[in-house]
Amino acid sequence: MTRDDITAVLIEELGQIAPETDASRLDPNAELREELDIDSMDFLNLVTALTERLAIDIPEADYPNLATFNHAVDYLAQRLAIAE
Amino acid sequence: MASERGIALAGLGGSGPGGAILYADVERAAAGAVSGPAPTKRLDLKEMRRAIAAAMARSKREIPHYYLSTTVDLTSAFAWLEAANATRSPTQRLLLAALLLKAVARALGEAPEFNGFFTAAGFQPGSGIHIGTAIAIRGGGLVAPAIRDADKLSLDELMARLRDLVTRARSGALRSSELSDPTITVTNLGERGVETVFGVIYPPQVSLVGFGIPVERPWAVAGEVVARRVLTATLAADHRASDGHRGALFLADIDRRLQSPETL
Numbered sequence: 417m418t419r420d421d422i423t424a425v426l427i428e429e430l431g432q433i434a435p436e437t438d439a440s441r442l443d444p445n446a447e448l449r450e451e452l453d454i455d456s457m458d459f460l461n462l463v464t465a466l467t468e469r470l471a472i473d474i475p476e477a478d479y480p481n482l483a484t485f486n487h488a489v490d491y492l493a494q495r496l497a498i499a500e
Numbered sequence: 501m502a503s504e505r506g507i508a509l510a511g512l513g514g515s516g517p518g519g520a521i522l523y524a525d526v527e528r529a530a531a532g533a534v535s536g537p538a539p540t541k542r543l544d545l546k547e548m549r550r551a552i553a554a555a556m557a558r559s560k561r562e563i564p565h566y567y568l569s570t571t572v573d574l575t576s577a578f579a580w581l582e583a584a585n586a587t588r589s590p591t592q593r594l595l596l597a598a599l600l601l602k603a604v605a606r607a608l609g610e611a612p613e614f615n616g617f618f619t620a621a622g623f624q625p626g627s628g629i630h631i632g633t634a635i636a637i638r639g640g641g642l643v644a645p646a647i648r649d650a651d652k653l654s655l656d657e658l659m660a661r662l663r664d665l666v667t668r669a670r671s672g673a674l675r676s677s678e679l680s681d682p683t684i685t686v687t688n689l690g691e692r693g694v695e696t697v698f699g700v701i702y703p704p705q706v707s708l709v710g711f712g713i714p715v716e717r718p719w720a721v722a723g724e725v726v727a728r729r730v731l732t733a734t735l736a737a738d739h740r741a742s743d744g745h746r747g748a749l750f751l752a753d754i755d756r757r758l759q760s761p762e763t764l
Contacts, residue, residue, distance in 0.1 A: 434638065453638070455690045456595050457666045464590040476585045476593065 417470070422492050426485065429465045433458045444485040466492065472499050548641040559703050563618075564739040567698055568747050572755045574714055574729045580761035596714070597688050598659040602764040603757040604686055604709050605629050605650035611750040613742045614735075615683045617704040623741040632682025632702065633662065635669040643669050644702060646681035655764060689713050699736035706738040707747075709754070 427439045434452040448454060454462070463474050463482070472495040474482075481491035559565075577599050585593045608615045608629050616626040629651040632644035645668075647653070647661045668674050685702050688711045695715055699708030712732040719728035735751045757764060 436638070449692060455636070455692070456597070457663065460590060460593060460595060460663075461667075467590050474590065476582065 417496055419489060419493055422470070422489055422496070425466070425469055426488055426492065429462055429469070432465065433462055442485060446485075447483055448485060448488070449483075470496060470499075472496055545637070545639055545641050548637070548643070552641065555702055556700050559700050563701050563703060563706075565701060565736050566739050566744055566747065568735045568737075568744060568751050569696065570733055570751050570755055572731050572733050572758055573719060574731055574758070577758050577761045578714075578729055592656070594655055594659050595662070597690070598655050598662060599758065599761055599764055600688055600711050601631055601633065601647065601650055601662070601686055602653075602655055602658055603754045604684075605631060605653075606757055606764065607750055607753040608684065609651055610753060611746065613746060614707040614737060614750055616706060616741075617683070618706050618738055618741050619704055623706065626683030628683070630681045630683045632685035632705070633665060634685060634687035635666050637670060643674065643679060644682060644685050644687075645669060645674050645678035646683075648681060684709070687711070696732045697734060699734065701736055701738055706741040708736045709751075710734040710736070 427437075430442075430448070430452060431437050431439070433454060437452060443451060449459065459479070459482075463479070466472075467474050470492060472492070474495065478491065482488040574596070577596065581594060581596060581599065588594075612625050613623065615629055617624045628649050630646040630648045631650045632646050634642050634644045636642050645665050647658065647665065650658060653661065665674075665678075682702070682705065684705055685699070685708045687697055687699055687708065689697055691713055693713050695712040697710035697712055699710045701708050710733070712734075714729050714731045716727055717730050718725050719730060720726075721728070733751060733754055735747050737747045
């Protein structure tokens, strides 16, 4: 899975949680929770969806790595590399 | 389900977001009720705003609120949660909200005067502990559907109910009974926002427990100042049904229970 694929999955799953999200206007370095008004339940649903779609484990202790869009893509790429 | 009952989806009007066909729409078509009031609360933000306005205006007009506040050290609760979640897959993980709701439910067992309704006949205790859980709706507004018999649910069951309610509240698929059932409301500001919430009681209920966001603060433990994650818990209660002394014991009991999360 390429970085572009991961980006596409992340955009799609963020869209499930925050349907009004305009991916083209998303600041990739801003805090996702602030930017998209995501609460702890939304975030848990996002983690659940990502682990299922990418077949990776995301421990709770790693949540800070998903703070911004860019960090999240980096982190997911790294987890996928470990899984493969 | 539609095919089971011989209904063509193409012929149905959807009442969900963006015209999505909900379970209830199929049920309604199956029952042959083409028109009439929908059995579910649709996500109509204007209607929701009107309902909030009516309930809150009545609350402030009729209910003599009193307010209490206390700071809860969350060290034990977070340590327990982190340990519990470390071995769980995301679908099984618990949120702090589940612990908070359970602590309130258990404390209400000892403080029945905060659980129920105030009517023309005076205070009527609730027939169970049904916690209205305030859920913010994207785009504005909120609903507070009930988690029924919250005191009897395990933390896992409570978390599953909460997850289901939040999902359905945001898609507009709540049953109207879920909105009329609560015997108390809990509002939890989650992880972003402010430290303290001064609740407005949802009539005819008699109390509202509020939790602010967890924050790291200097905290004195055995003569030493240490950094601790704490949260402000508040109680807004109806002075016609209870007094501040009992309210203080109730709020302190919620705190005490959160210090022993393994017993929740």
